[in-house]
Amino acid sequence: MNPPFFPNETMNIYTLKDNSDDYDYYGSKNEYVLKETIPVDIQPLSPTSSLREFGKILQDTYKVIFNIEVEIKDTDQLRINDTNYEIIGSISTWNHVLPHKEMLIKKQRKKAL
Structure with missing residues (x-):
């Protein structure tokens, strides 16, 4: 099933691999592995939307719309065009008219993956 809008x-x-048996000096080792690649509709978050959501204008913040059947967690890491992003807040599920999921993402300043 294709996403409801226009994937651009x-x-x-990337999801966190379960390394519960693998420890180092700092605790369990965290490693991200590629889970899947999906088409998405990504749009810059408008200044009005940013003010409404956060009370201030945020730079490098985007709204992402994708297929309702995709399983994603707020701890997952994302990569679009060789740029890393993190999920802000919760992932919304819309199951009426055009079923889809939405989330807000922010460009990461440091290389995480």
Whole structure:
């Protein structure tokens, strides 16, 4: 099933690998692995939307719309066009008229993956 709007990018979803048996000096080792690649509709968050959501204008923040069947967690890491993003807040599920999921993402300043 295709996303409800017009996919303009491809997003790689990296999920945290379960390394409960693998420890180092700092605790369990965290490693992200590629889970899947999906088409998405990504749009810059408008200044009005940013003010409504956060009370201030945020830079490098985007709204992403994608297929309702995609399983994603707020701890997952995202990569679009060789740029890393993190999920802000919760992922919304819309199941009426055009079923889809929406989330807000922010460009990461440091390389996480």
